[in-house]
Amino acid sequence: MTLLEKDRAPVSASRHYWRNVFQTVKSTAVGMGITFKYLWSKPVTVQYPDEKLPTDERYRGIHYLEQDLCICCDACAKACPIDCIEMDATRQGKELDWHSFTLDYQKCMFCELCVYPCPKDCIHMGKEYALVTEDRGTLVLDLLGWKGLTEEQKVRIADAEAKKAAKAAAKKTKDAAAPPAAPAAPEVPEAPAAPDGDEEA
Amino acid sequence: MNVAAIFPTDPAAAAAALAQQGNLATDALQGVLPAGVPWWMITLGGAGLGFAAIMGFVTVMSMFSIWLERKVAGHIQVRLGPMRVGGWHGWAQSIADGVKLLLKEDIVILGADKVLFKLAPALVLGTALATFVALPFGPGAMIADVDLGVYFIIAISSVTTIGIIMAGWGSNNKWSVYGAMREAAQVASYEIPFGLSLMPPVIYYGSFSLRAATEAQAGWGGLHWYIFDPLTFWVAIPSFVLFFVSILAETKRAPFDLPESESELVAGFHTEYSGIRFSFFFLEEYAAMFVMSGVGAAFWFGGWNFPGLSLLEGSPVLHSLAAVGVFTVKSMLLVFVMMWVRWTVPRLRIDQVMTLGYKYLTPLTLICVFAAALAEYLKS
Amino acid sequence: MATTSEETSARNADGVREFEIDVRTQDVELNMGPQHPATHGVLRVLLRADGEILTGGQCHLGYLHRCAEKIGESVDYIQYLPYTDRYDYLAAMNNNLGYSLAVEKLLGVEVPVRGQYLRTIIAELNRIASHLVAVGTYGLDVGAFTPFFYALREREMILDLFEKICGARLTYSYIRPGGVMNDAPAGWLEGVDEFCDWMDSKWKEHWNLLIESKIFIERTAKVGVVTAEQAIDWGCTGPMLRGSGVDWDLRRDQPYLVYDRLDYQVIVGVGHRGTVGDCFDRTYVRMFEIVESVKMIRQCLAAIQDGEVCHPDVGLLLRPAPGEAYVGIENPRGELGHYIVSDGSKIAKRVRVRAPSFCNLAVIEDILPGCMLADAAAIIGATDIVIGETDR
Numbered sequence: 001m002t003l004l005e006k007d008r009a010p011v012s013a014s015r016h017y018w019r020n021v022f023q024t025v026k027s028t029a030v031g032m033g034i035t036f037k038y039l040w041s042k043p044v045t046v047q048y049p050d051e052k053l054p055t056d057e058r059y060r061g062i063h064y065l066e067q068d069l070c071i072c073c074d075a076c077a078k079a080c081p082i083d084c085i086e087m088d089a090t091r092q093g094k095e096l097d098w099h100s101f102t103l104d105y106q107k108c109m110f111c112e113l114c115v116y117p118c119p120k121d122c123i124h125m126g127k128e129y130a131l132v133t134e135d136r137g138t139l140v141l142d143l144l145g146w147k148g149l150t151e152e153q154k155v156r157i158a159d160a161e162a163k164k165a166a167k168a169a170a171k172k173t174k175d176a177a178a179p180p181a182a183p184a185a186p187e188v189p190e191a192p193a194a195p196d197g198d199e200e201a
Numbered sequence: 202m203n204v205a206a207i208f209p210t211d212p213a214a215a216a217a218a219l220a221q222q223g224n225l226a227t228d229a230l231q232g233v234l235p236a237g238v239p240w241w242m243i244t245l246g247g248a249g250l251g252f253a254a255i256m257g258f259v260t261v262m263s264m265f266s267i268w269l270e271r272k273v274a275g276h277i278q279v280r281l282g283p284m285r286v287g288g289w290h291g292w293a294q295s296i297a298d299g300v301k302l303l304l305k306e307d308i309v310i311l312g313a314d315k316v317l318f319k320l321a322p323a324l325v326l327g328t329a330l331a332t333f334v335a336l337p338f339g340p341g342a343m344i345a346d347v348d349l350g351v352y353f354i355i356a357i358s359s360v361t362t363i364g365i366i367m368a369g370w371g372s373n374n375k376w377s378v379y380g381a382m383r384e385a386a387q388v389a390s391y392e393i394p395f396g397l398s399l400m401p402p403v404i405y406y407g408s409f410s411l412r413a414a415t416e417a418q419a420g421w422g423g424l425h426w427y428i429f430d431p432l433t434f435w436v437a438i439p440s441f442v443l444f445f446v447s448i449l450a451e452t453k454r455a456p457f458d459l460p461e462s463e464s465e466l467v468a469g470f471h472t473e474y475s476g477i478r479f480s481f482f483f484l485e486e487y488a489a490m491f492v493m494s495g496v497g498a499a500f501w502f503g504g505w506n507f508p509g510l511s512l513l514e515g516s517p518v519l520h521s522l523a524a525v526g527v528f529t530v531k532s533m534l535l536v537f538v539m540m541w542v543r544w545t546v547p548r549l550r551i552d553q554v555m556t557l558g559y560k561y562l563t564p565l566t567l568i569c570v571f572a573a574a575l576a577e578y579l580k581s
Numbered sequence: 582m583a584t585t586s587e588e589t590s591a592r593n594a595d596g597v598r599e600f601e602i603d604v605r606t607q608d609v610e611l612n613m614g615p616q617h618p619a620t621h622g623v624l625r626v627l628l629r630a631d632g633e634i635l636t637g638g639q640c641h642l643g644y645l646h647r648c649a650e651k652i653g654e655s656v657d658y659i660q661y662l663p664y665t666d667r668y669d670y671l672a673a674m675n676n677n678l679g680y681s682l683a684v685e686k687l688l689g690v691e692v693p694v695r696g697q698y699l700r701t702i703i704a705e706l707n708r709i710a711s712h713l714v715a716v717g718t719y720g721l722d723v724g725a726f727t728p729f730f731y732a733l734r735e736r737e738m739i740l741d742l743f744e745k746i747c748g749a750r751l752t753y754s755y756i757r758p759g760g761v762m763n764d765a766p767a768g769w770l771e772g773v774d775e776f777c778d779w780m781d782s783k784w785k786e787h788w789n790l791l792i793e794s795k796i797f798i799e800r801t802a803k804v805g806v807v808t809a810e811q812a813i814d815w816g817c818t819g820p821m822l823r824g825s826g827v828d829w830d831l832r833r834d835q836p837y838l839v840y841d842r843l844d845y846q847v848i849v850g851v852g853h854r855g856t857v858g859d860c861f862d863r864t865y866v867r868m869f870e871i872v873e874s875v876k877m878i879r880q881c882l883a884a885i886q887d888g889e890v891c892h893p894d895v896g897l898l899l900r901p902a903p904g905e906a907y908v909g910i911e912n913p914r915g916e917l918g919h920y921i922v923s924d925g926s927k928i929a930k931r932v933r934v935r936a937p938s939f940c941n942l943a944v945i946e947d948i949l950p951g952c953m954l955a956d957a958a959a960i961i962g963a964t965d966i967v968i969g970e971t972d973r
């Protein structure tokens with residue numbers, strides 16, 4: 001502790017005066033020494049848009065969705081404290097035909113509560129964080145087709161897309177084989193929560 | 202100097218006055234212009250050249266100072282400061298800011314006293330420019346060699362206060378009025394230690410003239426500065442410290458930036474100013490810093506004298522330019538120290554500023570004056 | 582610089598404020614805020630001033646009111662957790678902790694030991710971060726810019742640690758009912774140890790640059806004196822109370838987590854540079870609490886064992902038995918109390934927060950008269966308010 005008892009003891013006016021002068025000069029000199037030292041030290045900041053600090057493994061940024069796993073069960077939307085997740089998909093037999101899976105990042109507070117209840121473990125917090133826009137409307141992101149993902153996630157999604165495309169191609173050939181199967185089948189009302197993923201093929 | 206001396210009616214006296222007050226500008230004009238040109242034209246032309254030189258110098262120097270301040274602040278605070286505009290370390294940041302301020306809308310707020318509000322920045326910057334007249338940049342490179350140079354600078358720089366009071370009152374804002382009142386109290390109080398702290402060198406040189414002071418320090422190959430004089434350095438160093446504290450207060454720099462103390466008064470007297478009018482206050486601050494530092498450099502640190510400068514004496518123009526460079530660098534170093542202090546210390550309170558001024562600086566400067574007189578007595 | 586603050590803001594032996602104004606003029610009403618550099622957010626203080634000397638001051642709150650408590654009555658227990666982050670955003674971990682302890686009291690569960698140690702480390706790290714910001718911004722309030730940046734540099738290291746453990750840098754939602762969100766990643770505890778060493782080495786620099794600066798002492802010593810009685814009367818807690826010389830710290834006096842197993846000292850202001858209870862003492866308490874927090878973290882690091890971090894029975898949907906619970910914890914700003922009433926459903930019937938900033942702020946109306954205008958910034962800064970918490 002730097003309790004300076006002698007500073008607090010009563011002293012004569014002249015000593016008080018000269019001590020004030022001395023302390024002012026000394027403490028200012030000490031402070032200026034510290035700032036001078038830092039004047040020549042390396043800055044700790046980075047030039048942000050050019051140089052980005054890496055985000056951590058557990059970083060809670062913009063979500064990414066493993067679309068082929070998701071069963072549209074609404075569990076994450078229910079867990080969300082501010083109801084910023086909305087999803088819409090049509091069940092086509094064993095397939096889910098996705099219309100949208102939107103997250104309103106005007107509201108989202110990145111609390112990660114949507115991640116825990118997911119039965120298929122398919123929604124994750126991503127590493128991207130820059131949500132810079134001139135139009136608020138663009139902050140409602142569709143997690144299905146969004147491209148601003150990290151490379152790893154892109155690969156993951158590309159894999160899923162490829163899988164889906166292959167599946168679609170296979171389906172198309174099947175459809176071509178049997179044309180009038182169900183072209184304008186009446187839209188099945190949105191499937192309720194179906195925890196058991198029976199659509200996995 | 203009386204009016205007749207400045208504006209002589211008799212051509213012979215005018216020529217004599219010209220010869221006496223001659224400087225680079227009038228000399229150059231006399232060399233260029235044909236012989237028949239009347240004396241007043243040369244004087245006016247010289248004044249015009251001087252004004253242009255001051256304007257150019259102040260603008261460039263202030264912009265550089267503003268950039269330097271931001272870089273110094275940045276690096277002291279372990280960050281980088283401006284890095285984008287212009288490429289290398291954001292050197293063009295001040296230019297970009299200047300352009301931006303020029304292009305901004307000129308806002309005169311509702312309820313402002315329009316005359317005072319518009320006049321204040323001009324008055325503030327004008328007085329700051331006027332003080333440059335007496336700065337001894339180099340041999341011959343003075344706009345005017347005023348015999349009472351220091352006195353002139355003290356007198357003219359005080360007028361800035363009136364401009365700031367006008368700005369504060371004209372803004373129709375309570376915070377601005379507070380800033381203006383603080384400025385008035387502070388600057389008026391610190392005129393005393395500021396003036397007194399200049400007395401030791403004045404006693405030492407026996408002159409108020411900054412040119413005479415600079416020339417008196419030309420010995421030892423250009424290193425016989427007041428602060429190095431073995432007989433008087435014990436007066437010179439404390440008097441310089443006191444002078445430095447006083448000019449911090451005179452130029453409203455931290456820790457004495459009470460007129461614009463942003464954590465209490467928002468922005469003080471220039472709260473309501475924007476655009477080019479605000480930039481006038483900004484330029485004035487840095488111009489005033491340079492002038493005060495220039496006085497310090499001329500009185501304590503040898504002015505334009507520097508070892509090796511005498512080698513250039515053969516060519517007057519080159520010698521003058523080099524001297525201007527030396528003087529500018531010395532002044533800028535003092536300006537840098539002012540920035541360094543600003544980014545180190547907290548701000549004083551107004552009563553503490555007054556206490557420091559009246560109870561500490563004034564007696565201490567008086568002691569310095571007596572000590573300087575004693576030193577002169579011992580020397581003789 | 583001999584201070585003249587005795588003449589302007591001191592009290593006599595009876596605690597009566599005495600100041601003399603030789604020429605009285607009409608008072609000026611000054612609106613300090615809601616947009617003002619020294620009010621730390623959107624606080625509005627209506628000042629009455631006679632020249633530079635204040636004759637009164639009144640706080641107007643509510644500019645950042647977000648109905649946090651009402652929201653607590655419409656979302657379920659876990660969903661309210663992110664909202665607790667947002668009342669004192671500089672000490673979000675401590676808010677999480679206070680809320681989680683209250684919910685656990687309702688649930689009647691005991692957090693595993695490793696979880697308790699992790700919570701303690703996190704809470705103390707957060708306390709350091711909060712005090713660094715408090716002291717740094719206090720520097721800004723009295724006009725010193727640079728210490729703030731050094732403080733933020735240190736705080737950034739803590740935020741990096743938090744990012745590693747929970748992924749967020751400001752609003753963590755890491756400590757939750759039942760324990761903590763997830764275990765510390767590999768190497769995290771070593772990172773905390775490194776930070777402790779760093780903080781130890783840099784603390785002296787903060788002290789020398791700002792606190793020991795003569796101008797800072799002049800600006801804060803004997804300014805805004807809150808006597809011990811006053812502090813208790815107004816319900817001040819935390820550094821505000823301890824700065825006034827009252828030895829009261831919930832970590833020691835109502836132990837929670839593992840604080841009863843740690844060896845530390847409760848810092849109390851003793852008027853090192855002025856009188857007890859002045860702004861300097863509050864800053865002094867914060868500075869030394871940083872040291873004590875580092876000490877506590879070191880002890881926790883030495884004692885922490887492997888194990889569970891979260892109670893296995895506490896899931897995401899909580900239905901506490903009907904009842905009520907109040908838990909107060911020592912937040913960096915004082916006693917943060919959570920009072921929760923449960924009616925047995927998944928949504929709380931009532932959530933009430935006792936916010937330390939709110940109670941600490943109240944006392945400034947009592948101490949502003951007689952101070953200088955510049956002291957208003959110093960006093961508000963020394964109470965270290967977070968408007969998100971006063972208004973909730």
